[in-house]
Amino acid sequence: QLATPHYRRVLLKISGEALSGEGGFGVDPDELRLIAHEIAEAAKVNAEVDPNRLRREGDKPNAGTQIAVVVGGGNIIRGAALAEQGVIPQAVADQMGMLGTVINALALKEALENIGQPARVMSALMVSSVAENFIRGRALRHLEKGRVVIFAAGTGNPFSTTDSGASLRASEISADVVLKATKVDGIYDKDPNKFNDAVRFESLSFDEAINRDLKVMDIGSFAQCRAQNIPIVVFDMKVPGNIARVVAGESIGTRVG
Ligand code: UDP
Helix, strand or coil: CCCCCCCCEEEEEECCHHHHCCCCCCCCHHHHHHHHHHHHHHHHCCCCCCHHHHCCCCCCCCCCCEEEEEECCCCCCCHHHHHHCCCCCHHHHHHHHHHHHHHHHHHHHHHHHHCCCCEEEEECCCCCCCCEECCHHHHHHHHHCCCEEEEECCCCCCCCCHHHHHHHHHHHCCCCEEEEEECCCCCECCCCCCCCCCCECCEECHHHHHHCCCCCCCHHHHHHHHHHCCCEEEEECCCCCHHHHHHCCCCCCEEEC
């Protein structure tokens, strides 16, 4: 029996901390291997699905799930926190933060290719000797060829976030969904670490998500996804197989949309 996939092209947002291990600095090889494996497995989902039903124009048969990744950089530098220390203005600290995401993207690309999953890094900042510049048409070609595309440097603008980068790129590539990988298994009505009776939402509208001022993603990225009608699934990426489950259409976590 064929799976009934919801999503053919996804934008996966992972934080920098996911690459370092909890609260850590830099990149941890074990975490990298784990995440690369999860992404590569998710990329294989849908490969066997009826091509006439789900393909986009121009897609190759058996291409699987098209996966674009936006990586954060909190494991290396957070611009606002660095700027607060006084020496470096935030506009520059944020550039440093964005370069941190390039470091993460390079690491993730190598981890993916090590296990046979082709991948490319495209950066919003020009670092042309280490990564491709972001060019929409090229990104789409990579995806159609079955390469995981890792979008580095967020939006390319200071005073922004990689969450905003995720909703921006998702809009640009017409992703079916934004998958926001977190440490918790969805969005709760109150902090599940503090309240035993916290209840997880199965789904929320964009308006509810914005009105509740949820910390899980910034308002700007919710608003961007609302404008483009791209749902966001907030899910726990520590559970093995979860990325593959979401792209296969299982309802896990909380769906905003
Ligand atoms: N950043 C930025 N513009 C962007 C994306 C990121 O200036 O479009 C900088 C900002 O300084 C931020 C840092 O890069 O603190 C790391 O990104 P983020 O905090 O979003 O990473 P995450 O929390 O997802 O690991």
